[in-house]
Amino acid sequence: MxxxxxxxxxxxxxxxxxxxxxxxxxxxxxxxxxxxxxxSDADLLTALYRAMMLLxxxxxxxxxxxxxxxxxxxxxxxxxxAVSVGIxxxxxxxxVLLPSYRDNxxxxxxxxxxxxxxxxxGGDERGNRFSxxxxxxxxxxxxxxxxxxxxxxxxxxKLRKQPRVAVCMFGDGATSKGDVYEAMNFAGVHKxxxxxxxxxxxxxxxxxxxxxxxxxxxxxxxxxAGFIGEQVDGSxxxxxxxxxxxxxxxxxxxxxxxxxxxxxxxxxxxxxxxDALRYRSADEVQARWKEEPIARLRNYLVGNxxxxxxxxxQLAAECHERVEAAVERYLATEPRRPETMFDHLYADLxxxxxxxxxxxxxxxxx
Amino acid sequence: xxxxxxxxxxxxxLARAMEDDPDVVVLGEDVGINGGVFRATIGLxxxxxxxxxxxxxxxxxxxxxxxxGMAAQGLKxxxxxxFMGFLYPCIDQLVNHASRIRNRTQGRLTCPMxxxxxxxxxxxxxxxxxxSTEAMLAxxxxxxxxxxxxxxxxxGLLLAAIRDPDPVVFLEPTRIYRxxxxxxxxxxxALPLDVAFVLRGGRDVTLISWGAMVKETMAAADALAADxxxxxxVDLATLKPYDEITVLxxxxxxxxxVIVHEATRTGGFGAEIAALIAERSLTSLLAPVARxxxxxxxxxxxxLEQQFMPSVDRIxxxxxxxxxxx
Numbered sequence: 001m002x003x004x005x006x007x008x009x010x011x012x013x014x015x016x017x018x019x020x021x022x023x024x025x026x027x028x029x030x031x032x033x034x035x036x037x038x039x040s041d042a043d044l045l046t047a048l049y050r051a052m053m054l055l056x057x058x059x060x061x062x063x064x065x066x067x068x069x070x071x072x073x074x075x076x077x078x079x080x081x082a083v084s085v086g087i088x089x090x091x092x093x094x095x096v097l098l099p100s101y102r103d104n105x106x107x108x109x110x111x112x113x114x115x116x117x118x119x120x121x122g123g124d125e126r127g128n129r130f131s132x133x134x135x136x137x138x139x140x141x142x143x144x145x146x147x148x149x150x151x152x153x154x155x156x157x158k159l160r161k162q163p164r165v166a167v168c169m170f171g172d173g174a175t176s177k178g179d180v181y182e183a184m185n186f187a188g189v190h191k192x193x194x195x196x197x198x199x200x201x202x203x204x205x206x207x208x209x210x211x212x213x214x215x216x217x218x219x220x221x222x223x224x225a226g227f228i229g230e231q232v233d234g235s236x237x238x239x240x241x242x243x244x245x246x247x248x249x250x251x252x253x254x255x256x257x258x259x260x261x262x263x264x265x266x267x268x269x270x271x272x273x274x275d276a277l278r279y280r281s282a283d284e285v286q287a288r289w290k291e292e293p294i295a296r297l298r299n300y301l302v303g304n305x306x307x308x309x310x311x312x313x314q315l316a317a318e319c320h321e322r323v324e325a326a327v328e329r330y331l332a333t334e335p336r337r338p339e340t341m342f343d344h345l346y347a348d349l350x351x352x353x354x355x356x357x358x359x360x361x362x363x364x365x366x
Numbered sequence: 367x368x369x370x371x372x373x374x375x376x377x378x379x380l381a382r383a384m385e386d387d388p389d390v391v392v393l394g395e396d397v398g399i400n401g402g403v404f405r406a407t408i409g410l411x412x413x414x415x416x417x418x419x420x421x422x423x424x425x426x427x428x429x430x431x432x433x434x435g436m437a438a439q440g441l442k443x444x445x446x447x448x449f450m451g452f453l454y455p456c457i458d459q460l461v462n463h464a465s466r467i468r469n470r471t472q473g474r475l476t477c478p479m480x481x482x483x484x485x486x487x488x489x490x491x492x493x494x495x496x497x498s499t500e501a502m503l504a505x506x507x508x509x510x511x512x513x514x515x516x517x518x519x520x521x522g523l524l525l526a527a528i529r530d531p532d533p534v535v536f537l538e539p540t541r542i543y544r545x546x547x548x549x550x551x552x553x554x555x556a557l558p559l560d561v562a563f564v565l566r567g568g569r570d571v572t573l574i575s576w577g578a579m580v581k582e583t584m585a586a587a588d589a590l591a592a593d594x595x596x597x598x599x600v601d602l603a604t605l606k607p608y609d610e611i612t613v614l615x616x617x618x619x620x621x622x623x624v625i626v627h628e629a630t631r632t633g634g635f636g637a638e639i640a641a642l643i644a645e646r647s648l649t650s651l652l653a654p655v656a657r658x659x660x661x662x663x664x665x666x667x668x669x670l671e672q673q674f675m676p677s678v679d680r681i682x683x684x685x686x687x688x689x690x691x692x
Binding site: 096125126128129130134135137138142145147148149150151152153154155156157159166178179182183185186189341343344345346347350351352353 | 427428436439441443458462463470471473474
């Protein structure tokens with residue numbers, strides 16, 4: 001952009017930087033450039049498709065539960081399913097995920113049960129003692145504050161010479177926080193095995209990207225921290241998976257951190273407590289529906305004879321069954337006994353709190 | 367046994383912990399070759415290498431957040447914040463993460479970290495270098511807040527803090543970093559956390575304090591003894607969770623209590639102790655509980671800091687008034 005160039009005044013250029021954009025699938029499922037090697041694996045592509053479909057079905061049910069008073073505030077992934085699913089699909093079990101509150105797709109891919117996610121959003125900490133990898137972090141609610149944890153986790157990997165990678169996910173709003181920059185800066189200094197993923201869905205609740213940053217891309221924020229930032233079409237799960245594979249492999253091989261900006265669009269409200277029509281028009285949202293990731297991959301799969309109508313019908317039934325069974329288990333989970341709120345305060349409860357704990361005993365009986 | 371200063375005892379405990387446990391990592395600003403601004407980490411980088419004793423970028427939030435991530439991986443990080451006035455960017459990490467990740471994950475992830483920082487005024491330091499906001503930290507559930515008042519307790523309590531499976535903020539009284547000297551045996555023995563130390567027995571009045579202010583409190587007890595008043599001095603040492611039993615036991619015996627802290631009065635930790643005594647030991651009181659504290663002002667810069675802090679005279683006066691109350 002010409003306006004961003006300083007008048008040269010004969011001064012030499014001492015550094016140049018660039019940001020690349022990655023995309024393979026067009027919204028109609030046609031191909032913009034040769035696909036990466038993994039795309040010849042029909043099982044993998046259909047697994048990605050199934051995971052995105054499951055997530056969309058799960059979200060729909062979660063909102064219904066919230067609307068009927070059986071779940072707390074919930075954040076849907078509508079329109080951005082490709083990001084969390086695609087990123088997680090490129091991770092190994094022994095890697096560590098540090099997700100934000102909208103990364104359900106990544107948790108589910110990594111083995112967290114649907115009822116555990118419902119338990120968390122239903123207001124029960126036991127949802128975070130989940131069946132996913134035991135070292136994965138729980139959903140992070142204070143925006144961007146998990147980024148320094150990711151750097152700390154990656155530092156531990158490096159110190160112990162373990163070939164593992166920390167993957168930290170957050171939204172576009174988080175890139176405005178010092179937490180994220182401080183973590184990226186440190187990761188750059190020590191060439192840590194960490195991948196930062198910014199899901200740029202254009203909106204931080206009601207604040208649009210143009211009020212979040214004056215930068216052309218979020219990916220370029222990595223440049224200031226000394227490593228590569230790549231922009232990816234976040235509604236193209238093939239592009240997400242390819243970018244994640246490359247970044248995670250580089251980090252694992254000791255090449256240091258990477259940053260992925262996944263450009264997508266939040267088709268839903270911020271959470272069930274939000275009404276997005278207050279700050280953006282229905283027309284704007286409608287126009288973005290044509291880019292959404294599930295139809296895009298389906299178009300490709302169907303066009304290449306990798307997916308049939310029968311499979312689609314079967315998948316819909318499977319998703320329904322799986323979600324309903326999870327909801328049943330969630331609703332059947334008894335609340336914790338009140339006094340257990342003391343049980344994980346410290347490794348061993350200091351004696352001074354024993355009386356308060358006793359006060360709660362019996363509270364759950366009435 | 368060797369005589370050493372409080373800051374040397376901190377250094378000794380750090381070295382001992384790093385020697386004993388390869389998971390212990392020290393991180394902070396200037397903690398490497400420079401040995402920290404107070405030299406608490408001097409020699410550690412040479413001895414244990416730059417991977418375990420690392421100079422971080424100048425970013426306090428990062429230091430505390432790195433500790434959380436490292437600790438979740440089973441390392442035992444010890445972060446240093448150069449002065450308590452620079453601790454505030456860490457509050458988000460302490461409140462939202464360090465102190466509650468065990469509870470949030472129901473024990474799946476834990477946070478065995480220590481965040482060390484110098485505490486208090488009295489060294490004619492620049493603005494923002496004289497904070498004593500320990501009550502703010504003691505309000506956080508799931509955290510431990512510890513403050514030693516002698517080299518021996520600095521050594522033993524720091525070892526305990528490092529070995530503790532939960533996060534500990536370890537406050538180091540700046541004013542007596544070098545002024546306090548004492549015998550310390552490098553025997554690797556930790557002192558108990560959550561336990562107050564009775565430094566001097568007495569039947570007439572209980573004086574409760576912590577950190578550098580223990581020095582003035584002990585001097586006040588000497589002055590009171592000359593008047594025939596036997597003061598019992600309790601060094602609280604751990605503010606969160608604190609030793610209610612020792613406090614209540616001492617007040618039950620003396621019937622009088624003066625709480626001494628450098629921090630501002632309103633909402634200070636003395637208020638918590640006074641409330642405990644009012645709730646649990648009102649009938650043993652022979653006089654109102656008194657507080658001798660810093661004033662409810664911004665801590666003044668060097669020229670007025672002595673007037674801000676409790677003096678021996680103010681403590682003696684409050685104790686005498688308690689003893690004369692009828």
